[in-house]
Amino acid sequence: MNAPQHAHPTPVIAPRPMPAEMVDALRARFGDRCSTAMAVRELHGRDESPFDVPPPDAVVYCESNQDVIDAVRLADRFAVPVIPYGVGSSLEGHLLAVQGGLSLDLSRMNRILEINAEDLTVTVQAGVTRTRLNEELRHAGLFFPIDPGADASIGGMTATRASGTNAVRYGTMRENVLALGVVSASGEWVRTGTRARKSSAGYDLTRLFVGSEGTLGVMTEITLKLYPLPEAVSAAICHFPSVDAAVQTTIAIIQMGVPIARCELLDGRTVAAVNRHDRLSLREQPMLLMEFHGSPAGVAEQARTVQDIAAELGGESFEWATTPEERTRLWTARHHAYFAALQTRPGCRCVTTDTCVPISRLAEAIGESVAEADAAGLPYFLVGHVGDGNFHIGYLIDPTQPEERVLAETLSAQLVGRSLRLGGTCTGEHGIGLHKMGFLLDEAGPAAVGLMRAVKQALDPKNIMNPGKIFEA
Known part of the structure; x- marks a missing residue:
């Protein structure tokens, strides 16, 4: 059995140093919520993948949409990479700082914004974990079924198009995300989708961002489908x-x-x-x-x-x-x-x-x-x-x-x-990250990957959104 011709297991490390001026601007805006301490950087530069990569240059703990907007605008000004961070449970190197840059820790953005029990929907901030979400929903007789095993953040699950143990019955994140709030590469907050169960209005931007692994923007709010707790x-x-x-x-x-x-x-x-x-x-x-x-x-x-x-x-x-x-x-x-x-x-x-x-x-x-x-x-x-x-x-x-x-x-x-x-895919739920970039070429082909590159270039012309993941820009 021959291996795929584009197998590419070794990450390409190409640092883009963060200017001192940007570090100063981050400290002025975020105070002690901006850290350049090595211990903090190393914590945000590791996941469950087998790769060893230098840590990011700085970490910012975000607590609101405005925090993310301001951090991304600074990154855009200085053309510095931005890497969204949830709980660090990635298996394919999604959060590794292969080009250095700024890790945006969204774990403090952990509010459940709105439960609409009658419509079976909920809107949450990206840092809410699936376990906490279901603890809150249980009182309303509802649950969110996507269960990848790890107590991942909803933002991370959306970014990797996660699925898990319940997917055979309830589908994956792709089928269960209705709408998003996303900060674009230029620092603009964009709303995609609505709470309605279907729409024919324009391009499906929600599906574009679901599974994009942080390479097109930073997802800060997610609206999800819910299900009644089963009777038995x-x-x-x-x-x-x-x-x-x-x-x-x-x-x-x-x-x-x-x-x-x-x-x-x-x-x-x-x-x-x-x-x-x-x-x-x-x-x-x-x-x-x-x-x-x-x-x-x-x-x-x-x-x-x-x-x-x-x-x-x-x-x-x-x-x-x-x-x-x-x-x-x-x-x-x-x-x-x-x-x-x-x-x-x-x-x-x-x-x-x-x-x-x-x-x-x-x-x-x-x-x-x-x-x-x-x-x-x-x-x-x-x-x-x-x-x-x-x-x-x-x-x-x-x-x-x-x-x-x-x-x-x-x-x-x-x-x-x-x-x-056999007609399958190189990744059912973990995503491409660093580990499977070559395999994506084998699966989709150069023409399809070329279209993906064109989308990336259009939405992120400075290549600051989690660069070096999915494909080499």
Whole structure:
């Protein structure tokens, strides 16, 4: 299996120094909310990607739209890069300062601005996290379903077009963002979209910014769709003799039209890591973790159908978690899978993939990728939001052994190449960032990437909005 021809795992570092005059102007405007302390800069110059990049030149803690506007206008005046920062959970290097510049920390912009329960919408500032949002919404009998695992900020989730465990039922951020407030590269605050569920008015600027990874503007306000809390929720786990049997079960569930809310795959080694991390006693073999939403009768019918399908394909030990406490424990363990896997090899770094393929090709994509990883002998873990064809393999490398990094990147590139060949994408939810710029060329082609460059140039002529991400400008 050949790797994509444009694989590009090494970031290009091209610093653009911040003038002392700009630092002085930032301090005059923001006081102690502007920091050039190395500890603060380093905190804002790291994420969960395997890259080591110098930190930004300064950090500004924003608390309002006007703060963002003023900071961006200074950056525009001095042609200095601006990098939006949420909680730092990126896996693909989105927030790394490859060209230096100013990190805009939006975590203090954490107000829920307006809940419209009758219309099932909410407007929040970009720094609100998904956990806090759902805590507030629960009192109104509503919830926001997009769940990428990490307690990410809504701004970060919008910027990367996140999805996660509920996407098979509720879609991704693309389907659930109605409107945005964005600060453009020139420092102008722009409103895109409305609270209406549809519109034919002009270009769809909202969709343009969703998934733009901070390269077109800084999103400060987001209006989202909400959903009523389901009347009944039930979760179940089912163990399988092989990863292939679990995947075939998933394919059958989706092709039968079962409206399953969540369908997560963990391979045996991931289950073992989760057991140790969360003190569970799950059988250490491939497992599907599923959840059903709806009326009590509907949930029961869905569950029976899925149980029958699983049994026909070798599934066994079907176990139910019907209480909120049991469900929370299982899903918390699933969300800890990444960190649980890291603990199996102390001091390691993780090179991750997150491809997505048409559901009919899922078994082929996972089976061949697992076989390659096993043959290579490099420690790895496998998880997946397999209900919509999205899966992740994380290769655990010793950062002191360069040959392991090369091997991991080779395996990752082969996996991406396979997914593209099968009609899929190089990234289902993590985004392009630094890590997958070459893969974007393989997927979209030079002409499409050229159009993206033209949009970037039109909206950000000085290339100050998170430069060096998605493609090299």
